[in-house]
Amino acid sequence: MDGSAALREALTHPESILQRTGEELGQLLAAAREAGMLGTLWHLAQIHDIDETIPEALARHLRGGFIRSEHNTEALRWELETLQNTLLNKLPAPIALKGSAYLLRQLPNAPGRISQDIDLMYPSSQVEAAEELLQFEGWTTTHHDDYDQRYYREWMHELPPLQHKVRGTTIDLHHNILPRTFKVRINPQRLWEHSLPAPLPWRYRLLCDEHMVLHCVCHLFSETDWARSIRDLYDIKVLIEHFQQTEGDGFIDRLIHEAEALGLSWILERALTLAASALHLALPERAWQPLKPHQPSAITRPLERSIYLHGINTHATDSPARDTFAQAALFVRGHYLKMPLPLLVKHLTHKALTKTPD
Amino acid sequence: MTLDDIPAEQLEVHLHRGDLVIQTGPFRARIRCRIPRVKADLKLMYGHFPCDISPSFADFDISLSKAPYLRRWYKPQVLFFADRQCIFKPLPLSQAFPMLEWGLNWCIANQTTHHLILHAASLERHGRSLIMPAPPGSGKSTLCAALSCRGWRLLSDETTLLELDAAKISGPARPISLKNESVQVIQEFSKDAVLTPPVHDTIKGSVAHMRPSRDSAQSAGVTASPGLVIFPRFQKGAPLQITPTPRSAVFAGLVRNAFNFTALGRTAFHRIADVVSQSEGYDIIYSDLDEVIAQIEELAHGW
Structure with a gap:
């Protein structure tokens, strides 16, 4: 079994780690390290009570990864606390997305997880005001090239990342969850209407459960770079299972309903199928029925499904050639979805002709 | 095997x-x-x-x-x-x-996330360690190679490891990297030193590696307790100069040279504090290897 498969198994059945040979444990380590999931595996080992039985050679890496994630969480919480007391409080509370949201809600995928940056969403009428306020607090823009600025401001769903000049932390200010130029356009109004305040004393809002899952789905399936995609898929699986457990099977119906309303059913269909086959996400039989019309066409279906499956592999794999092909295909697909073809050609021509500094 | x-x-x-x-x-x-x-x-x-x-x-x-x-x-x-x-x-x-x-x-x-990693050379004697954090060009690898030729057990010339749950020091004991003049200096210092043929024109100049002793290689991973933290600086022709380093400066010097201090947060802070409280710190300026080694062995006398 290669490292990627061992990682998928470990994420669904942590006890499977105990069945691995020494060599496989090494490959599992490489895969988990690449996916940034060492801390997550340690958390799983702890709640499944196998943290004392996992071979020490691997356990120490997982433990180290978990300590690192604990510190990351602490730093993230501190930044969020600091941010809500800055000039940003001149504006209505933003929606915290991704890692910050999982932390504020204490969702089961938060322990062990490492967040690279802070994602906040404002209505598009306020997002530049938020940027300006943050500049007074020591955050500066990162893309100084005029073209890159335009790329973000005109076409994307977020502003160029802001970086704190002392701490180096980055904030992505969003006004939507998919690029303006993406194949489907999402009405952010609906996201705001369903959003909820975060538990006190936090001054943030959170997407409703269905939208939180859909954002994660969008994030993965609009990506051009599928490195570390296994983590996004794991987030999707854990969130759905958690919401199903706490809210009952009605959750999945509401999820499908919301996907329909936002025009995301076709992406949700792919995400659920992938999570079911790669990470054993269990859904009630009736959930698949309304998604059927959104399946890829019967001719391309096997190829498309196999591309996603290979796309989530790390470099610890027994099928490097197929993975490379799949990831290249996903790269092209991601770009194709991200921008209409004429704009994409223009964008790629510009990127090819301008020299990027090393 | x-x-x-x-x-x-x-x-x-x-x-x-x-x-x-x-x-x-x-x-x-x-x-x-x-x-x-x-x-x-x-x-x-x-x-x-x-x-x-x-x-x-x-x-x-x-x-x-x-x-x-x-x-x-x-x-x-x-x-x-x-x-x-x-x-x-x-x-x-x-x-x-x-x-x-x-x-x-x-x-x-x-x-690696399961050790605190210091950019420092380190050696062991009688169960205690000598840690030498220093920027490139300060002669720490040369001094480290020379000490290992005199019977100190090599822990590492680049990556000193600190356990996360106790102030215990170890290293991979991998070959010592010698640059430019150091290659000849070590060859002359000990005729038993085994070096790779030098490779020229690398980004660091001419580079050769020195083989760790059999004992260092086979005991690699055996931990040592804190002992000395020395900040060495080679200065051509300078008389040997030893000044005790205040604890705060030893702490800052170790933090500055820790690769993953930020990532490990408070754990890293406490382990470095442990090392500092159990060590003596010195700044040393040297030009002669025999002289500085005699002095270091004097400092490690009670071990």
């Missing part, structure tokens, strides 16, 4: 297949390589280290290969892969062994 126990022709087969795992202290590295010169240097430098040729666990998965296509013939180059991903820009083929060493340092600094 040590690397020396594997006959040369078999070693080649294992390196090709990628089932050779070398154990350097707490780290096991799987190495895959088809470059003959690397095999020779590997055998010379790692002969005393434990290794495995049956499929087994490895912390690092490393391979070195020649750059493909035209580069096979035109100014051949070498590429370094960790976890099957290309990490650095290619280097000239002649620098393959130094690249392997630098690559292993990169793996320790970037792929």
Whole structure:
């Protein structure tokens, strides 16, 4: 079994780690390290009570990864606390997305997880005001090239990342969850209407459960770079299972309903199928029925499904050639979805002709 | 089994297949390589280290290969892969062994989370450690090589490891990297020193590696308690100068040289504080190796 498969198994059945040979444990380590999931595996080992039985050679890496994630969480919480007391409080509370949201809600995928940056969403009428306020607090823009600025401001769903000049932390200010130029356009109004305040004393809002899952789905399936995609898929699986457990099977119906309303059913269909086959996400039989019309066409279906499956592999794999092909295909697909073809050609021509500094 | 126990022709087969795992202290590295010169240097430098040729666990998965296509013939180059991903820009083929060493340092600094890693040389004597954090060019590797020639057990010349749950110090005891004049200095200092043939024109100048003693290699990973923290500085012709370093400065000096201090947060803070409270710190300016070693042994007298 290669490292990627061992990682998928470990994420669904942590006890499977105990069945691995020494060599496989090494490959599992490489895969988990690449996916940034060492801390997550340690958390799983702890709640499944196998943290004392996992071979020490691997356990120490997982433990180290978990300590690192604990510190990351602490730093993230501190930044969020600091941010809500800055000039940003001149504006209505933003929606915290991704890692910050999982932390504020204490969702089961938060322990062990490492967040690279802070994602906040404002209505598009306020997002530049938020940027300006943050500049007074020591955050500066990162893309100084005029073209890159335009790329973000005109076409994307977020502003160029802001970086704190002392701490180096980055904030992505969003006004939507998919690029303006993406194949489907999402009405952010609906996201705001369903959003909820975060538990006190936090001054943030959170997407409703269905939208939180859909954002994660969008994030993965609009990506051009599928490195570390296994983590996004794991987030999707854990969130759905958690919401199903706490809210009952009605959750999945509401999820499908919301996907329909936002025009995301076709992406949700792919995400659920992938999570079911790669990470054993269990859904009630009736959930698949309304998604059927959104399946890829019967001719391309096997190829498309196999591309996603290979796309989530790390470099610890027994099928490097197929993975490379799949990831290249996903790269092209991601770009194709991200921008209409004429704009994409223009964008790629510009990127090819301008020299990027090393 | 040590690397020396594997006959040369078999070693080649294992390196090709990628089932050779070398154990350097707490780290096991799987190495895959088809470059003959690397095999020779590997055998010379790692002969005393434990290794495995049956499929087994490895912390690092490393391979070195020649750059493909035209580069096979035109100014051949070498590429370094960790976890099957290309990490650095290619280097000239002649620098393959130094690249392997630098690559292993990169793996320790970037792929381990279960130790606090200090950019420092360290050695052990009677169960206590001497840590020498210093920027490149301060002569720490030379001093480290010289001390190891005088019977100190090498812990590391670059990556000193601190356990996360106690102030215990260890190192992978891998070959010591010597640059430029240091190569000759060490050759003259000890005729028993075994060095790789120097590689010229690298980014660090001329580089040769020195083989760790049999004891250092086989005891690699055995931890030592804190003892001395010395900030050495080589200054040509200068008289030996030793000044006690205030504890706060020792603490700051260790933090500055810790690769993963920020990532490990409070754990890192407490472990460094432990080391500082159990050590004596000195700033040393030296020009003569015999003189400075005599002085260091004086400081370590009660051990």
